[in-house]
Amino acid sequence: MLELRGIRHRYGGRIVLDLEQFIVPQGASLAVVGHNGAGKSTLLRLLALLETPTEGQVLFSGAVVPPRARASLRRRVTLVEQRPVLFRGTVRENLEYGLKLRDTARTAMNGIIGDVVDRLGLAPLLNRRRHELSDGEVQRVAVARALAVRPDVLLLDEPVSSADRAAANALYQALAAERAARPLTVCIASHQLEEAYRWADSIRALADGRLSPVTPENLFRVDLPAGDGTKHVRVGGIDIAVMTDRTGPAVLAVPPTDIFVSLQPLSTSARNVFSGRVTGMSIEHRGAGVHVRADMGGVELVAAVTAEAARDLALAPGKTVVFSFKATAVQVF
Amino acid sequence: MDFLAEGFRRAWSLLVAGDSEVYGIALLTLKVAIVATLISCAIGLPLGYFLATRRFWGRRAALTVVNTALAFPTVVVGLLLYGLLSRRGPLGGLGWLYTWQAIVVGDVLLALPIAAALSAAAIQGVDARVRRTAQTLGAGAWRTAWTVSREARFALAAVITAAFGQVVAEVGAAMIVGGNIRGSTRTLTTAVALYTSQGDFGLALALGLILLIMALLVNIALQVLQGRGEPGVGGAGGAGGAHA
Numbered sequence: 001m002l003e004l005r006g007i008r009h010r011y012g013g014r015i016v017l018d019l020e021q022f023i024v025p026q027g028a029s030l031a032v033v034g035h036n037g038a039g040k041s042t043l044l045r046l047l048a049l050l051e052t053p054t055e056g057q058v059l060f061s062g063a064v065v066p067p068r069a070r071a072s073l074r075r076r077v078t079l080v081e082q083r084p085v086l087f088r089g090t091v092r093e094n095l096e097y098g099l100k101l102r103d104t105a106r107t108a109m110n111g112i113i114g115d116v117v118d119r120l121g122l123a124p125l126l127n128r129r130r131h132e133l134s135d136g137e138v139q140r141v142a143v144a145r146a147l148a149v150r151p152d153v154l155l156l157d158e159p160v161s162s163a164d165r166a167a168a169n170a171l172y173q174a175l176a177a178e179r180a181a182r183p184l185t186v187c188i189a190s191h192q193l194e195e196a197y198r199w200a201d202s203i204r205a206l207a208d209g210r211l212s213p214v215t216p217e218n219l220f221r222v223d224l225p226a227g228d229g230t231k232h233v234r235v236g237g238i239d240i241a242v243m244t245d246r247t248g249p250a251v252l253a254v255p256p257t258d259i260f261v262s263l264q265p266l267s268t269s270a271r272n273v274f275s276g277r278v279t280g281m282s283i284e285h286r287g288a289g290v291h292v293r294a295d296m297g298g299v300e301l302v303a304a305v306t307a308e309a310a311r312d313l314a315l316a317p318g319k320t321v322v323f324s325f326k327a328t329a330v331q332v333f
Numbered sequence: 334m335d336f337l338a339e340g341f342r343r344a345w346s347l348l349v350a351g352d353s354e355v356y357g358i359a360l361l362t363l364k365v366a367i368v369a370t371l372i373s374c375a376i377g378l379p380l381g382y383f384l385a386t387r388r389f390w391g392r393r394a395a396l397t398v399v400n401t402a403l404a405f406p407t408v409v410v411g412l413l414l415y416g417l418l419s420r421r422g423p424l425g426g427l428g429w430l431y432t433w434q435a436i437v438v439g440d441v442l443l444a445l446p447i448a449a450a451l452s453a454a455a456i457q458g459v460d461a462r463v464r465r466t467a468q469t470l471g472a473g474a475w476r477t478a479w480t481v482s483r484e485a486r487f488a489l490a491a492v493i494t495a496a497f498g499q500v501v502a503e504v505g506a507a508m509i510v511g512g513n514i515r516g517s518t519r520t521l522t523t524a525v526a527l528y529t530s531q532g533d534f535g536l537a538l539a540l541g542l543i544l545l546i547m548a549l550l551v552n553i554a555l556q557v558l559q560g561r562g563e564p565g566v567g568g569a570g571g572a573g574g575a576h577a
Binding site for chain 1: 460462463465466467468469470471472473474476480483484
């Protein structure tokens with residue numbers, strides 16, 4: 001539905017986003033993860049047609065968006081920024097803003113606002129002004145304001161960064177209800193893997209303004225057994241040792257930088273030692289590191305090593321390698 | 334001190350007596366000031382918004398020119414305008430020299446940089462998220478401009494006040510292109526200059542007091558129009574943002 005193609009976006013000469021292609025498919029629930037400064041917010045602003053890429057194209061429904069069409073298409077793509085702002089006036093006036101722009105009749109407007117207010121629990125806030133709201137409440141109002149205009153694509157930048165768990169759940173339930181009621185494409189930027197994995201159908205990872213092939217691959221949905229201490233969880237053909245007290249459904253994340261790569265099994269304290277063949281290698285951004293993909297009993301793991309280490313080990317596709325990482329290195333969400 | 338006290342007594346008696354010449358001058362000054370302020374703000378505020386929000390080649394140069402124009406001497410503006418409006422000048426055909434319209438043109442030229450430069454600064458002070466939020470909710474260019482301007486309305490009201498202050502206090506250009514003709518182009522400032530030079534300190538002081546009262550009333554009116562105060566943009570995450 002939305003696509004960025006050949007994007008090189010600069011701020012003051014510095015490249016902040018460098019993407020060959022980024023697609024938000026129609027009806028998708030997509031999460032973009034990455035650390036602060038990875039380029040997530042810039043990516044969303046480009047998708048929202050609020051910024052023009054320094055180089056490259058933005059496509060909507062397969063067609064390049066011409067400058068003249070940007071304003072009209074913005075009515076179909078709405079962004080809620082990471083730290084949203086409310087306009088002068090009451091919460092109700094804010095919720096009415098986009099609807100008035102669309103010449104929505106008063107009766108229909110009241111119905112739509114009543115709907116989003118109920119879903120996001122905003123009824124007690126309707127007559128308050130922005131300085132009377134907490135940060136979390138401002139975020140909820142901003143999401144409600146965006147939902148009220150019924151966009152085809154909703155872009156959310158860290159939508160629950162200021163919300164408590166209950167408010168976050170309410171927000172995601174509202175999104176789920178909206179998606180159940182009508183075709184809505186959602187793209188969420190988050191630095192929290194847990195949040196991304198819980199609510200998105202698919203995940204893209206950004207690092208230093210580039211799509212990173214690593215993070216999503218080292219995430220595994222598992223069912224943690226009861227008990228304390230080290231647990232062994234079956235993932236594909238391997239058993240991953242993990243230190244956690246949690247039980248039930250969870251997501252395991254193995255940071256690629258925490259994986260040791262060797263040619264022979266090492267005698268170490270690492271509880272996770274897997275042998276397999278290298279399936280692919282990619283040079284990381286700026287050439288400083290190499291991402292080594294290996295098939296470990298039907299499970300693909302990705303390790304990050306320095307270019308020097310890759311050279312010393314003569315790593316190449318097809319070569320047998322051993323990946324080792326500690327049980328305590330495995331993150332549980 | 335007697336000299337000052339006598340001046341105040343004269344001023345008071347002229348004001349209370351409703352002297353037709355004094356009030357005629359005051360009304361002309363008010364008319365010129367309102368028309369010039371309206372025109373300069375009608376051009377200057379959109380120009381300031383444009384300079385503050387659009388990125389184009391030469392923008393910095395344009396801002397520098399506008400900021401430099403803030404310090405343009407009024408007599409120089411009067412002189413240039415005199416050259417344009419004089420019978421042999423390119424705009425001589427209009428026949429505006431020594432008319433109140435000529436004073437308005439001079440005042441507009443002086444107030445326009447104030448309106449443009451200060452409104453550009455005011456708009457730049459509004460958090461960029463306000464504009465993006467308006468746009469992403471579907472606002473077109475005009476509605477976005479209105480939304481952003483609403484956030485900066487206190488600063489923009491100050492811009493209008495500053496433009497009015499420039500216009501109402503201006504004397505150099507008004508003297509040159511207006512001619513200070515009694516009953517026709519004599520404004521409060523040119524009259525004060527004239528009567529002071531003639532030694533009629535009481536009359537000059539009376540006119541000066543009217544000028545001050547007029548400025549006070551206009552400021553009160555603008556404050557009333559600004560309406561109720563509300564803190565500036567508050568963003569989630571304690572952003573606070575720029576205050577309008």
